Amino acid sequence: MMAVSKKMLDQEPSEIEMLLPFHAAGTLNARDTRRVDEALASDPDLARQYAVIREEYAETIHLNESLGAPSARAMQKLFAAIDGEPVRKPSLSTNISARISEFFTSRRASAPCCCCCRPA
Numbered sequence: 830m831m832a833v834s835k836k837m838l839d840q841e842p843s844e845i846e847m848l849l850p851f852h853a854a855g856t857l858n859a860r861d862t863r864r865v866d867e868a869l870a871s872d873p874d875l876a877r878q879y880a881v882i883r884e885e886y887a888e889t890i891h892l893n894e895s896l897g898a899p900s901a902r903a904m905q906k907l908f909a910a911i912d913g914e915p916v917r918k919p920s921l922s923t924n925i926s927a928r929i930s931e932f933f934t935s936r937r938a939s940a941p942c943c944c945c946c947r948p949a
Contacts, residue, residue: 849879853886 845868851857852865869876 845875846878849875849882850886853879853883 845865848857848861848865852862857865869879
């Protein structure tokens with residue numbers, strides 16, 4: 830049994846196995862949901878693996894819900910800190926990029942598109 834477990838750990842998960850957490854969360858599209866459901870129906874080992882994933886998912890949700898929401902005072906303190914931050918000026922690289930873009934745009938508008946547009 831030990832050799833089988835080690836062999837299973839060394840194997841890469843299949844595409845269906847990688848979709849199991851998303852299936853448990855209900856975030857798969859219809860095609861992938863159908864594929865996972867078909868695989869679960871035909872593979873008891875995969876179904877057991879999925880049961881463990883669903884249990885972990887439910888426990889995670891329960892834990893997060895038990896933490897509760899931050900207090901109103903904590904939220905006020907956070908927003909006050911955000912409002913107290915100084916306004917940041919755009920970085921020099923952004924300003925240079927805008928100027929270069931503007932230069933090429935203005936050149937394109939005033940330049941002829943080809944030799945047939947130039948005055949003779």
